[in-house]
Amino acid sequence: xLPIQLFRQHKDxxxxxxxxxxxxxxxxxxxxxxxxxxxxxxxxxxxxxxxxVNAASKNIGQLMAKGDKEQAxxxxxxxxxxxxxxxxxxxxxxELEAEQQDMIIRLPNLPHSxxxxxxxxxxxxxxxxxxxxxxxxxxxxxxxELAAKYGLIDFELGNKLTGSGFPVYMGxxxxxxxxxxxxxxxxxxxxxxxxxxxPYMVNEASAYGTGQLPDKExxxxxxxxxxxxxxxxxxxxxxxxxxxxxxxEAELPVKMxxxxxxxxxxxxxxxxxxxxxxxLHQFDKVEIVQLAHPDRSYETLDxxxxxxxxxxxxxxxxxxILRLCGGDMSFTSALTYDFEVYGAAQERWLxxxxxxxxxxxxxxxxxxxxxxxxxxxxxxxxxxxxxxxxPRIMACLLENHQTPEGINIPEALGPYFGKDxxx
RNA sequence: GGAGAGAUGCUCGAGUGGUUGAAGAGGCACGCCUGGAAAGUGUGUAUACCUGUCAAAGGGUAUCCAGGGUUCGAAUCCCUGUCUCUCCGCCA
Numbered sequence: 004x005l006p007i008q009l010f011r012q013h014k015d016x017x018x019x020x021x022x023x024x025x026x027x028x029x030x031x032x033x034x035x036x037x038x039x040x041x042x043x044x045x046x047x048x049x050x051x052x053x054x055x056v057n058a059a060s061k062n063i064g065q066l067m068a069k070g071d072k073e074q075a076x077x078x079x080x081x082x083x084x085x086x087x088x089x090x091x092x093x094x095x096x097x098e099l100e101a102e103q104q105d106m107i108i109r110l111p112n113l114p115h116s117x118x119x120x121x122x123x124x125x126x127x128x129x130x131x132x133x134x135x136x137x138x139x140x141x142x143x144x145x146x147x148e149l150a151a152k153y154g155l156i157d158f159e160l161g162n163k164l165t166g167s168g169f170p171v172y173m174g175x176x177x178x179x180x181x182x183x184x185x186x187x188x189x190x191x192x193x194x195x196x197x198x199x200x201x202p203y204m205v206n207e208a209s210a211y212g213t214g215q216l217p218d219k220e221x222x223x224x225x226x227x228x229x230x231x232x233x234x235x236x237x238x239x240x241x242x243x244x245x246x247x248x249x250x251x252e253a254e255l256p257v258k259m260x261x262x263x264x265x266x267x268x269x270x271x272x273x274x275x276x277x278x279x280x281x282x283l284h285q286f287d288k289v290e291i292v293q294l295a296h297p298d299r300s301y302e303t304l305d306x307x308x309x310x311x312x313x314x315x316x317x318x319x320x321x322x323x324i325l326r327l328c329g330g331d332m333s334f335t336s337a338l339t340y341d342f343e344v345y346g347a348a349q350e351r352w353l354x355x356x357x358x359x360x361x362x363x364x365x366x367x368x369x370x371x372x373x374x375x376x377x378x379x380x381x382x383x384x385x386x387x388x389x390x391x392x393x394p395r396i397m398a399c400l401l402e403n404h405q406t407p408e409g410i411n412i413p414e415a416l417g418p419y420f421g422k423d424x425x426x
Numbered sequence: 427g428g429a430g431a432g433a434u435g436c437u438c439g440a441g442u443g444g445u446u447g448a449a450g451a452g453g454c455a456c457g458c459c460u461g462g463a464a465a466g467u468g469u470g471u472a473u474a475c476c477u478g479u480c481a482a483a484g485g486g487u488a489u490c491c492a493g494g495g496u497u498c499g500a501a502u503c504c505c506u507g508u509c510u511c512u513c514c515g516c517c518a
Contacts, residue, residue, distance in 0.1 A: 046476050050487040057487090060499040064444035079498045086498080100475095249473085370474090380473080 004107055004368045006382070010036050020113030023329040025122055028109075035106050042099040049092040056085055108217065112364040114329050115301075115338035121328030128328065130340065133312065134321035136347055137403045143348045146398040147279030149405055150176065153425055158279070168269065168277070168284035175425050179400075179412075180287060182419035183393050184262050187289035189419075190314055191390055196260035196291055201240035203263055204231040209243040212369040214335040224266050233266035237290035238387045245294060246369040249380055255373055256303055257294040260390070262287065280394035281353060287393040293386045294371060297363065300384035301338075304360045308340050311356050311390050317415040320399050321345040323352065337362040344395060348402035353395040358388030 010017055010032065017032055059082045066075040119128045150156035155176025161169040172180050192198055210216040210232045215223060224233040234240055241261050250257065265288050269277075276282055291310070295303040308324065315322045327339040342356035363382040366372070372380045404411040409426030417423060 043476065046487080050476060053487055054485095056498075060497095061445060063498050067444075075498085082498045372473095378471090 004364060005110055005113065006363065006367050007035075007039055007103070007107065010039065017113065021110065023114050023118065023120055024111050024332065025330040026111055031106055031110065035103065038099065038103050038106065042096070042103055045092060045096050045099055049089070049096050052085055052089045052092060056082055056089055111334040112337050112361060114332060115360070117326070118332065118338055119326060119328045122330035123328075124331050126328040127325040127331055127341070130324040130326050132321070132323040133316060134319070136321050136345060139347055139405065140407075142407070143402070143405065145279065145348045146346070146401040149401040149410065150279070153410065155179070155401075155425070156280070166284070168282070170280070170283065179397060179420060179425070180393060182416050183396065184287060184289060185419045186416055187314065187390055188260060188262055191260035191289065191291055194258075194310055196258040199241055199244065199259055199261040201237065201244070201261055201263060203234055203266075205234055205239050205243065206231060209239055209246070212243050212246050213239045213365055214368065215239060221270060222268055224268060234263060235267050236265050237261040237263040237288060238292060241290060241292045242365060242385055242387065243369065245371045247371075249372045249374055250294070250383070252296065252373050252375050255294060255296045255383065256299070259292045260289065262289045264288075280398040283394055288389050289391060291388050291390045294366070294383045295386060296373070297381065297384050300360050300362065300386060303384075304338065304340075304358065304386055307358050307386060307388050311342055311358055311388055314390055315342060315344065315355070317413065318396065318400065319413045320396070320403055321347075322355075333359065335359075335361050335364050337364065344399045346395075346399050346402050348405070349398075353399065355392050355395045356389040359386060361385045361387075
């Protein structure tokens with residue numbers, strides 16, 4: 004949610020940003036500004052009348068204490084006349100506040116100046132490509148066949164237990180999963196991130212805080228009996244740890260990491276995109292989240308990109324980094340880098356991480372602030388990224404490191420997996 | 427799931443209708459004291475919005491879990507919800 008001050012002070016920037024993000028309903032901006040003026044006017048009236056009622060009440064109290072009943076009764080009658088008007092204004096004010104909130108909440112975050120214009124994923128900018136494509140022979144297999152060949156994952160069994168998109172990992176497949184989680188977490192912790200193990204379900208307030216609600220409830224599984232949502236990413240519970248808190252400037256940046264499974268309904272997707280591990284309803288992910296000083300959040304973003312890049316490199320995978328164009332960015336993001344890894348058998352790029360700076364968009368919703376040396380509070384900037392999403396990493400590890408003798412496990416995973424080959 | 431108790435500021439904790447945004451204590455910050463420290467001592471220490479201003483100071487409104495209600499006036503009374511604790515039941 005954009006701060007209202009931004010509309011009042013920099014309307015042009017708001018409009019420019021919204022256009023870049025391909026937001027259509029630009030009239031909303033003027034409506035918000037107009038509504039804001041009305042709201043302030045009404046608040047002024049409301050405050051004035053409330054002040055007079057308060058003063059009169061105080062007077063009545065003093066008169067009562069003195070025993071001057073007559074005077075008190077007279078004042079009461081006077082106040083009663085104001086009361087109706089006061090109630091009306093208070094009602095009006097809360098209506099206007101709600102209306103304003105409803106409008107602002109519909110506006111996406113503004114893109115950073117470096118975000119390329121564009122509407123579709125094709126217009127994303129390739130920042131760089133790293134790693135190398137393995138030389139696989141003609142017998143190369145896609146990961147779902149490798150998974151079957153080595154008994155790593157049973158997709159059919161998942162269908163039986165739950166439904167499609169809920170694979171069962173087993174044997175060395177399960178172990179590889181566990182090894183990846185441990186490796187990623189340790190890697191993050193070594194870089195100064197504090198590990199958290201959060202709930203897998205969140206309440207409405209949390210889902211609202213990171214921007215899943217309203218509007219995107221269709222993407223989450225909803226436990227209606229208790230009104231909880233299964234988390235679509237660890238970002239939700241982890242960022243909300245700091246909801247409604249004020250930290251000192253010295254505490255920034257706050258660096259957090261967590262492993263969680265992620266649950267996504269992915270309604271409407273089907274076909275070859277969802278083959279094997281490419282798209283699941285439940286998958287594992289290790290997430291990194293930072294709360295940064297507004298002046299330094301882009302340095303933070305760069306450092307997170309470098310951090311994720313190094314992690315992918317250590318797995319010996321070919322990857323590319325994209326800077327998303329305005330139209331392909333998420334609602335809440337100001338700048339997003341996507342990491343894609345090349346699946347050498349499928350011959351497709353697969354997204355394995357998305358590193359974003361949300362600037363103050365989430366912080367404003369969640370009221371995450373810091374206090375500067377003058378004692379003034381400001382919103383922090385929030386950032387997050389995957390490091391990393393497991394299924395597609397596993398898919399690419401299987402595909403890219405396959406040999407006739409088995410699947411080579413990258414050296415970095417040795418301490419966690421305990422073997423250098425799946426066979 | 428059943429019964430009961432409770433939710434106050436950074437923390438503890440007082441407060442059952444009238445200058446209570448909130449006593450007291452602790453913590454923290456700054457000053458004094460000191461050769462330096464401790465002790466002592468003084469001051470300060472919530473958030474949002476409105477107003478004001480180049481900034482600020484200042485003024486106003488709201489907030490004592492949340493949302494409603496009673497009242498001229500609510501932290502204090504009533505209703506609903508949430509959460510916590512204790513006991514019982516169940517249970518990995």
